[in-house]
Amino acid sequence: MQSILIKHLGKHVGEEVTVQGWLYNKRSSGKIQFLIVRDGTGLVQGVLVKKEAPELFDLAKGITQESSIRVKGIVREEPRSVGGYELTVTGLEVISMAEEYPISHKEHGVDFLMDRRHLWIRTPRQNAILRIRAEIEQAARDFFHQNDFTLVDSPIITPAACEGTTTLFELDYHGEKAYLSQSGQLYNEASAMAVGRMYCFGPTFRAEKSKTRRHLMEFWMIEAEAAFFDHEDNMKLQEELVYFIIQRVLERRRKDLEFLGRDISKLEAIQLPFPRLSYTEAVELLKSKGEEFEWGQDFGAPHETIISESFDAPVFIHRFPAEIKAFYMKPDPEDPRVVLGADLIAPEGYGEMIGGGQRIDDLKLLEQRIEEHKLPREAFEWYLDLRRYGSVPHSGFGLGLERTVAWICKLDHVRETIPFPRMLYRVYP
């Protein structure tokens, strides 16, 4: 069946076309009906006048919300109609009549909608978010491809914890214990030694009982790792990636941002380079804002919000105390108390968007750190091999996709940034 997408209707003014989709809404008076059809690319209004097409008119009267339909009609420009175009209906076919649809056009609560997430994603608002998410994913892939990074997928089932810190989902791997990956990072380092510059993009899993608007049990991470990149190169790469993503979304998904009510000027105002603040400077900033804070403590979510609200762009906090960061972080040669790592904090209180840094490339030091962190050395032998066979300075980072989407769309919860969120106490549907 030849049909056209609603987004392309403007190219067919005056022609008779067929649109296939679902009945989004219907309004009627005695002699005229308006059928609003959605197909995932937009909405269009079909008009039926009783005296001109009495049989179609009666058929339309019985069509329920979300029934799948095929509508033939002549395309007209019509400013009164959603999307600016309208179909004068000349043919109408019901593919499948929907039962009474649970999601109405009135307000609903989060619990109700989350239980019906498989239907909720049909709504225009959720459609817009999913399109922006897709655009961000595509932009990241394009960015890395253009910058000579090779996509190297990392495993999802892993034999041991990557960093030995967070709680992992455990699996029975044919009688052995295995875990769902919390990060591809260690594997990425191996891949970077193979192809020089690599990135990976996949789901990651955290079993912590986190219950906030910034957390999911299953989330997607865009990770990159590059040989011969130092800490400064790494931050530069991160800000260029984020900037590229913003520009791409502004260019290609502006309508969706507008539909969501996003204040676009805040995204347009973002410029390179992003502000950089050392941990020590960040502590001073917090103190100047009246916060009680000791050097050596880790930042909590409220601290990150205070820091991010002091800047209009995402802000790097770099050179954290070694004690509060992962074992593989390279110490700063100029001040060994701190490591050459940075977190990128999103504006407007969205929290940490990227975590990354330069990795230890010295075998002896890495062995020492594994011991200090009481990690099972056998599990890391292959990782130590990377320092035995042609070790080089290298750096990498991981960008949390859902937090990035939440910030760009200015949503109040990450659960709307992913089609089927996995949250504490919620794995259905």
Add this chain to the structure above:
RNA sequence: UCCCCGAUAGCUCAAUGGUAGAGCAACCGGCUGUUAACCGGUAGGUUGUAGGUUCGAAUCCUACUCGGGGAGCCA
């Protein structure tokens, strides 16, 4: 794991110790340009579960269940 909050019609909510109600959705009818259309009508309830206080509980108390927000941890 801890702290706070919530659960009443299919949905969103009201009823603050005294006869459980409204709007929307559904169904029936009306309306020739609707924009979450509008107007009239019909139907719809073991007030999350269990117990307690009381002449009387949706309302007060206890426990439980489910969920929401936040902390910690993190992206």
